Amino acid sequence: MSVHSISVGGNGLFLLGRTLLYSVVISTPVFVVEHASAQSSEKVDLDSSSATLLPRITITARREAENLFDVPVSVGIADSAVVSTENPSNAAIDVSRSIPNYNVNDVGNPLFAFGAIRGIGTLSFPMNPFDSTISFAQNGMPISMYAASQQFLDVSRVEVMRGPQNVLFGRASQGGAVNIVTAEPDGERDLRIRGEIGTNGEYLTDLIAGGQIVEGVLNGRGALRFTGGKGDVKNLIDGSDLPERQISAGRGSLRWFAGDRTTITATGQFERDDRETFNFILRGGENYPAVMLDKPMGFDRTLAIGSVEVRHEFDAFDLTGTLGYQNIVSHQESDNTDGLIYGRMFGWPPSAFSSPTCSDCTTYRFEENAWSGEVRASSKEGDLYRWAAGFGAYNSNFNHHGTNSSSFGVTQNGLYDAKLKLSDYSVFGEVDIPVTERLTITPGLRAGYETVSRDGYYISNGAAGTVPSFSESGEVKGAYLAGGLTLSYRFSEEALAYASVKQGHSGPGFPYFNIDAVYGKAVSSYPASSNWTYEIGARNILLDGRLALETSAFYNDVRDGHVNYFDLTASQFAIASLDYRTWGGEVSATTEIADGLELFGKVGYTRAQFMNVAAGDLTGAKDGKRLPGVPEWSGVIGLTHRLALGNYGLDGDLVSTAEFQFTGGRRPADIGNSFDLKNYKIVNARIGWEKENFSVYAFGRNIFDDKVELAGTAFTPTVQAVTPGLGRTVGAGIEMKF
Numbered sequence: 001m002s003v004h005s006i007s008v009g010g011n012g013l014f015l016l017g018r019t020l021l022y023s024v025v026i027s028t029p030v031f032v033v034e035h036a037s038a039q040s041s042e043k044v045d046l047d048s049s050s051a052t053l054l055p056r057i058t059i060t061a062r063r064e065a066e067n068l069f070d071v072p073v074s075v076g077i078a079d080s081a082v083v084s085t086e087n088p089s090n091a092a093i094d095v096s097r098s099i100p101n102y103n104v105n106d107v108g109n110p111l112f113a114f115g116a117i118r119g120i121g122t123l124s125f126p127m128n129p130f131d132s133t134i135s136f137a138q139n140g141m142p143i144s145m146y147a148a149s150q151q152f153l154d155v156s157r158v159e160v161m162r163g164p165q166n167v168l169f170g171r172a173s174q175g176g177a178v179n180i181v182t183a184e185p186d187g188e189r190d191l192r193i194r195g196e197i198g199t200n201g202e203y204l205t206d207l208i209a210g211g212q213i214v215e216g217v218l219n220g221r222g223a224l225r226f227t228g229g230k231g232d233v234k235n236l237i238d239g240s241d242l243p244e245r246q247i248s249a250g251r252g253s254l255r256w257f258a259g260d261r262t263t264i265t266a267t268g269q270f271e272r273d274d275r276e277t278f279n280f281i282l283r284g285g286e287n288y289p290a291v292m293l294d295k296p297m298g299f300d301r302t303l304a305i306g307s308v309e310v311r312h313e314f315d316a317f318d319l320t321g322t323l324g325y326q327n328i329v330s331h332q333e334s335d336n337t338d339g340l341i342y343g344r345m346f347g348w349p350p351s352a353f354s355s356p357t358c359s360d361c362t363t364y365r366f367e368e369n370a371w372s373g374e375v376r377a378s379s380k381e382g383d384l385y386r387w388a389a390g391f392g393a394y395n396s397n398f399n400h401h402g403t404n405s406s407s408f409g410v411t412q413n414g415l416y417d418a419k420l421k422l423s424d425y426s427v428f429g430e431v432d433i434p435v436t437e438r439l440t441i442t443p444g445l446r447a448g449y450e451t452v453s454r455d456g457y458y459i460s461n462g463a464a465g466t467v468p469s470f471s472e473s474g475e476v477k478g479a480y481l482a483g484g485l486t487l488s489y490r491f492s493e494e495a496l497a498y499a500s501v502k503q504g505h506s507g508p509g510f511p512y513f514n515i516d517a518v519y520g521k522a523v524s525s526y527p528a529s530s531n532w533t534y535e536i537g538a539r540n541i542l543l544d545g546r547l548a549l550e551t552s553a554f555y556n557d558v559r560d561g562h563v564n565y566f567d568l569t570a571s572q573f574a575i576a577s578l579d580y581r582t583w584g585g586e587v588s589a590t591t592e593i594a595d596g597l598e599l600f601g602k603v604g605y606t607r608a609q610f611m612n613v614a615a616g617d618l619t620g621a622k623d624g625k626r627l628p629g630v631p632e633w634s635g636v637i638g639l640t641h642r643l644a645l646g647n648y649g650l651d652g653d654l655v656s657t658a659e660f661q662f663t664g665g666r667r668p669a670d671i672g673n674s675f676d677l678k679n680y681k682i683v684n685a686r687i688g689w690e691k692e693n694f695s696v697y698a699f700g701r702n703i704f705d706d707k708v709e710l711a712g713t714a715f716t717p718t719v720q721a722v723t724p725g726l727g728r729t730v731g732a733g734i735e736m737k738f
Contacts, residue, residue: 072498100604119582119608120175164504166482174504198731280721292339413463494541603635620672632665652691669712
């Protein structure tokens with residue numbers, strides 16, 4: 001394992017030093033609040049006074065249920081209330097805006113939704129489902145990057161662990177890990193139905209049922225969803241409003257108590273996502289937002305995920321075995337020449353690029369089959385040493401088949417076929433070692449071996465300059481180490497400070513698409529990427545339990561980072577390996593200032609710059625330039641309020657929530673920093689009336705119709721294109737429980 005030297009500029013040292021000092025100051029001893037149980041969010045009374053207390057938050061950032069204030073990791077959380085506020089067919093993107101320094105973007109295609117944590121991630125167009133510097137998991141089980149933009153149906157919370165999480169969450173986790181935690185089959189009776197309608201044809205129907213099937217033996221839970229709607233991007237050829245979405249999803253789980261010490265939990269989900277959408281559109285055109293496509297991009301994806309977890313409690317430790325499977329199939333059809341973009345580029349009328357037969361179109365099919373397995377032993381709750389150790393495996397087969405036709409790019413002609421295989425096997429371990437009653441040291445390590453292979457085949461469609469056919473194969477493999485060391489100091493039960501040094505790893509591989517196959521040239525592999533991350537942070541409960549405060553600061557040194565860029569000559573995205581560094585921090589505060597009134601604010605800062613880039617690099621990157629798509633400032637401010645109407649002679653409660661999501665500073669659109677994306681300012685709100693098992697509410701998403709720019713690229717210095725987000729939606733909903 002190589003160790004990189006670290007060089008921090010004056011601004012970075014000042015930021016880190018200032019945050020460290022602040023962390024120590026806020027972590028001075030405070031009034032001790034007795035812990036709630038690990039699975040409870042009940043409020044805990046300090047004394048007989050009417051003091052308002054915040055609920056305890058339980059997370060699984062270290063693969064076991066723990067109180068947030070016991071975990072020395074920077075964690076952003078979107079709970080079920082936050083998830084339900086966002087657009088269900090756009091939840092992966094919308095939820096990320098509620099977690100500072102985590103941003104998810106896409107280019108109109110949910111299969112290729114890409115994200116970054118603290119500036120580290122797939123920073124443009126993902127080259128395959130393996131190439132992710134952020135790891136994604138569902139209930140701790142690794143899932144494909146192509147499954148990360150799934151429906152957040154019956155989800156308890158989304159946990160975003162910032163910083164390398166390779167030890168407990170797998171091979172590829174440089175920037176962090178995102179864990180989707182679904183509602184458990186806990187045996188509690190839960191029968192409900194929810195429906196929503198809104199502008200732009202938005203609709204939602206959720207049906208959820210859970211409880212005991214056989215008392216004390218078998219629990220079950222199931223959920224169904226039907227949702228969809230339209231966007232506000234007009235296709236000037238057929239008059240359709242894009243993106244048009246129709247989504248159905250289902251999720252189910254069973255938990256069998258096979259004896260006093262053994263539980264077996266089986267889960268399964270299926271999702272069908274059909275859309276008429278687009279990639280990039282001309283920025284600032286006369287009819288913005290608009291496209292001029294012979295065919296809107298047709299997209300469909302079927303997603304199936306299943307898992308079985310067996311957990312047995314021995315006297316000395318707990319043993320957990322998990323086996324998971326994923327199948328993802330997607331079809332895509334797209335017009336490669338938007339008349340508005342290409343008309344501006346060539347100075348011709350946009351209609352010159354319209355063809356009834358869609359002569360410049362692409363058809364793709366993707367399929368991924370993946371399985372994962374893990375056997376993990378862990379300490380018992382209350383043991384002096386908290387520890388976990390185990391073995392993990394992840395295998396995936398990915399097939400790509402596509403036919404291209406283009407009058408404007410040689411590389412966009414012919415049939416392309418590629419098969420990629422990933423095999424990864426690893427062992428891992430982590431342990432808390434108490435040095436004193438207050439000081440704990442936590443070393444952790446994952447050691448593994450990975451292999452990625454690619455077989456490709458190309459057949460020309462007769463376009464000039466292409467070879468008749470071409471086949472190729474390649475393989476990359478090697479061992480890796482990742483992990484680090486964390487020091488944590490507990491000033492009190494509600495005050496924790498920590499510092500860590502960790503190394504992250506993202507494996508080598510190949511892009512699925514070889515833009516040079518038309519010339520008979522094999523595609524190049526990209527190397528493994530690694531990073532050293534230095535972090536300090538603190539959490540504290542203040543004001544007798546009425547204020548929760550968190551802060552952290554970080555520095556990332558990334559070598560051979562996997563960065564994608566748009567190759568205009570090939571009209572395709574390509575991959576490069578470049579060094580870069582990011583630094584910054586996060587601060588969040590939550591306070592309940594009166595009974596039922598909670599205020600919260602979260603803000604993050606990230607400075608992300610390329611380094612060690614050679615002059616004249618073909619990607620357009622330059623030393624000191626910003627990384628694409630990474631906002632300098634990001635955050636959310638909001639409130640929730642519950643007013644008991646009984647005091648006014650009325651039944652039920654009035655429940656309201658509002659949030660303001662924002663970015664600030666620079667957010668370059670592409671690797672060459674050719675232009676900056678517009679910062680967004682989004683306001684969401686919801687107000688409703690609840691009584692016992694019935695509620696009715698009104699909602700507004702992006703109330704002021706901010707023109708969100710998710711991603712962008714420059715076709716020429718004067719022709720800029722962006723992928724816009726969803727506009728304003730207002731509507732109403734109803735929920736009934738039985």
